[in-house]
């Protein structure tokens with residue numbers, strides 16, 4: 250069983266298109282953009298004919314940074330939410346605990362290594378923690394690629410790129426946050442490159 254943590258953003262959409270996992274998992278974990286992400290995730294899953302599962306775990310009270318409109322961690326990117334990725338991977342492992350073996354895919358790309366939970370070291374450590382408990386592993390197929398390289402190699406159709414949503418701050422794209430900036434750069438590149 251191959252399951253992808255699916256936010257409806259460009260990176261996870263490109264990986265979904267490339268890997269065609271058996272399940273896409275969208276989690277509303279209390280992030281401010283959850284409604285926008287869910288809308289994108291549903292539209293993309295439908296367009297790709299991939300099954301989408303949705304879960305809700307309201308953890309906003311445990312968050313920090315722009316994803317919850319809370320205090321930011323000094324020296325980190327504005328959206329940094331400490332321990333978020335291990336929490337999401339654990340929730341995915343719980344969701345599919347009846348599947349054996351289970352491979353959890355995450356949408357980490359090169360620029361995510363700015364976060365301590367966006368590194369190859371983190372992915373290997375998380376995979377080790379899970380595999381100590383069963384036939385479960387974690388893989389980040391695009392961890393050595395930039396967002397642009399991932400998008401190019403995925404051959405995600407432009408109409409699907411249009412459905413993706415990457416804002417960090419709310420239900421509708423603010424056009425100003427790091428997520429929106431990256432999204433706009435990739436869209437412009439995709440148009441220019443074709």
Ligand SMILES: [Zn+2]
Nearest residue numbers: 416423426429
């Ligand atoms: Zn934004």
